[in-house]
Amino acid sequence: MGTKSIxxxxxxxxxxERQNDICDALSVSGxxxxxxxxxxxxxxxxxNTRVVAGAVLERAGVNTSYVHGExxxxxxxxxxxxxxxxxxxxxxxSNATFEATGLSLVIHPKNPFVPTVHANYRYFELxxxxxxxxxxxxxxxxxxxxxxxxxxTHFHTVHKQVCDRYKPNAYQPxxxxxxxxxxxxxxxxxxxIGGIFFDYLNDDFDxxxxxxxxxxxxxxxxxxxxxxxxxxxxxxxxxxxWQSIRRGRYAExxxxxxxxxxxxxKTDGRIESILMSMPPMAEWRYDHTPEESSEEAKIxxxxxxxxxxx
Amino acid sequence: MGTKSIxxxxxxxxxxERQNDICDALSVSGxxxxxxxxxxxxxxxxxNTRVVAGAVLERAGVNTSYVHGExxxxxxxxxxxxxxxxxxxxxxxSNATFEATGLSLVIHPKNPFVPTVHANYRYFELxxxxxxxxxxxxxxxxxxxxxxxxxxTHFHTVHKQVCDRYKPNAYQPxxxxxxxxxxxxxxxxxxxIGGIFFDYLNDDFDxxxxxxxxxxxxxxxxxxxxxxxxxxxxxxxxxxxWQSIRRGRYAExxxxxxxxxxxxxKTDGRIESILMSMPPMAEWRYDHTPEESSEEAKIxxxxxxxxxxx
Numbered sequence: 251m252g253t254k255s256i257x258x259x260x261x262x263x264x265x266x267e268r269q270n271d272i273c274d275a276l277s278v279s280g281x282x283x284x285x286x287x288x289x290x291x292x293x294x295x296x297x298n299t300r301v302v303a304g305a306v307l308e309r310a311g312v313n314t315s316y317v318h319g320e321x322x323x324x325x326x327x328x329x330x331x332x333x334x335x336x337x338x339x340x341x342x343x344s345n346a347t348f349e350a351t352g353l354s355l356v357i358h359p360k361n362p363f364v365p366t367v368h369a370n371y372r373y374f375e376l377x378x379x380x381x382x383x384x385x386x387x388x389x390x391x392x393x394x395x396x397x398x399x400x401x402x403t404h405f406h407t408v409h410k411q412v413c414d415r416y417k418p419n420a421y422q423p424x425x426x427x428x429x430x431x432x433x434x435x436x437x438x439x440x441x442x443i444g445g446i447f448f449d450y451l452n453d454d455f456d457x458x459x460x461x462x463x464x465x466x467x468x469x470x471x472x473x474x475x476x477x478x479x480x481x482x483x484x485x486x487x488x489x490x491x492w493q494s495i496r497r498g499r500y501a502e503x504x505x506x507x508x509x510x511x512x513x514x515x516k517t518d519g520r521i522e523s524i525l526m527s528m529p530p531m532a533e534w535r536y537d538h539t540p541e542e543s544s545e546e547a548k549i550x551x552x553x554x555x556x557x558x559x560x
Numbered sequence: 561m562g563t564k565s566i567x568x569x570x571x572x573x574x575x576x577e578r579q580n581d582i583c584d585a586l587s588v589s590g591x592x593x594x595x596x597x598x599x600x601x602x603x604x605x606x607x608n609t610r611v612v613a614g615a616v617l618e619r620a621g622v623n624t625s626y627v628h629g630e631x632x633x634x635x636x637x638x639x640x641x642x643x644x645x646x647x648x649x650x651x652x653x654s655n656a657t658f659e660a661t662g663l664s665l666v667i668h669p670k671n672p673f674v675p676t677v678h679a680n681y682r683y684f685e686l687x688x689x690x691x692x693x694x695x696x697x698x699x700x701x702x703x704x705x706x707x708x709x710x711x712x713t714h715f716h717t718v719h720k721q722v723c724d725r726y727k728p729n730a731y732q733p734x735x736x737x738x739x740x741x742x743x744x745x746x747x748x749x750x751x752x753i754g755g756i757f758f759d760y761l762n763d764d765f766d767x768x769x770x771x772x773x774x775x776x777x778x779x780x781x782x783x784x785x786x787x788x789x790x791x792x793x794x795x796x797x798x799x800x801x802w803q804s805i806r807r808g809r810y811a812e813x814x815x816x817x818x819x820x821x822x823x824x825x826k827t828d829g830r831i832e833s834i835l836m837s838m839p840p841m842a843e844w845r846y847d848h849t850p851e852e853s854s855e856e857a858k859i860x861x862x863x864x865x866x867x868x869x870x
Contacts, residue, residue: 505815
């Protein structure tokens with residue numbers, strides 16, 4: 251690899267700062283003993299994985315990584331697909347190289363009344379025989395086990411505000427892309443109640459940088475108040491069982507559909523950092539249906555038919 | 561669809577009989593209250609799913625199905641791949657139809673000293689513009705959480721005997737294909753200690769029918785004695801935790817790599833019957849490594865480096 255581009259350096263500085271900010275913000279949970287693993291990737295690059303498993307955060311991982319390398323023949327079809335998203339007529343050259351950096355986090359709280367949350371902010375650069383192509387993607391989405399409308403509205407409102415600062419009509423398409431991305435076709439339902447999702451943005455780096463800088467900051471305001479408000483809600487084994495069943499769906503989405511997970515598995519990423527997104531535990535029951543009019547049925551109905559929250 | 565072929569009828573009668581035999585044989589567990597679900601598939605066909613969740617069999621499912629239909633444009637690439645396995649130069653026609661029937665079972669015992677087991681015997685028929693192409697596949701594999709060499713040897717020996725009756729040198733390649741098929745690349749380990757796996761066999765129907773008839777019968781002799789011998793072994797929470805972690809790997813294999821699961825998801829199969837193969841529960845821990853020289857390390861070492869058991 252040659253020298254990193256200024257854009258890449260700028261993004262790396264941002265995500266490193268946000269990793270600290272977010273781990274600090276999560277300390278309201280009382281679980282502060284994050285374990286840090288600095289790792290190297292065989293093909294090039296590496297990352298910084300911070301994980302905590304505690305009384306409130308059953309498991310939380312906040313990961314940054316910078317990976318780069320030659321594109322192997324087996325990886326080429328995947329990179330060709332990516333390239334076409336930003337340059338529809340471009341052909342991947344045999345000597346193409348890639349660089350990717352991002353912040354990825356998944357928080358699986360123990361209390362079933364606190365939603366699981368995921369966020370990711372990423373920058374991608376392809377050197378296609380000296381032609382540089384870059385793009386930015388990211389998003390944040392909320393996966394409640396029990397639905398509190400006010401939490402869903404709060405999470406979406408904070409994200410709408412940050413989208414409004416970026417572009418006047420950005421929220422609606424980003425919200426819709428989130429519902430579409432986190433859809434589980436074989437279950438005919440979404441993973442959670444959504445948030446925002448965007449990808450392959452490459453029109454104006456400075457504007458996009460400001461957007462993901464603001465979005466990754468807004469994530470803290472969007473999630474931490476919900477964590478604080480719900481973390482001491484009393485719960486029963488029945489609530490935990492429902493959480494486990496829903497976590498099974500979370501596992502299904504990640505392993506069957508999630509592009510980030512499959513990208514990591516295919517590019518020989520560090521498996522423990524990729525699969526830190528998996529739920530700490532999950533259950534599968536045969537043909538389980540929640541009781542009619544129950545709280546479990548209420549959230550399931552919303553997952554079958556996404557709502558507008560703002 | 562036209563009339564079913566005699567071959568298809570013959571296989572359907574066999575798997576229906578074996579479904580009864582296997583459910584009967586599982587009654588040694590004491591869990592006999594199998595629930596039967598007869599289901600129809602939207603695109604054509606349906607199945608008979610029998611599931612029990614009890615004190616010894618945490619969950620066991622024994623499923624037969626017969627599915628058929630037109631091949632939709634989105635399914636065509638998958639069927640083209642299948643077709644080429646048995647007829648390398650054949651091109652899938654736009655009016656091609658398919659029929660598939662099989663018996664599929666997964667037994668997840670509660671006691672961590674009883675291995676999980678999976679078996680499948682299947683018949684496939686493609687009508688490619690009036691040219692009929694058929695093949696047979698199947699196999700059985702064992703997934704212990706703790707290793708008893710004698711159990712692994714017994715399971716393999718019974719399957720070797722049935723392979724020997726089929727063809728003198730069939731066991732070794734079928735054993736090897738099993739190790740290859742149930743390999744989890746991202747974990748660099750196999751799902752379990754293997755068994756036999758075969759696919760795309762279509763040289764002599766009568767001989768193949770006798771083989772899968774014997775193999776599906778031998779399955780009972782291969783597994784039930786292990787279930788009986790280990791089901792009352794005392795265990796601790798630590799043993800259950802290790803079982804849960806290994807079940808996470810089982811879930812990873814099924815959702816990321818298993819052809820049968822992905823075929824079911826892509827052809828709009830009955831989701832509860834497809835995912836009855838999932839473990840009843842699973843755990844994911846960050847960067848978990850068994851203690852050196854422990855029983856957990858012993859089985860893990862064998863999964864990293866498959867052994868000959870006969």
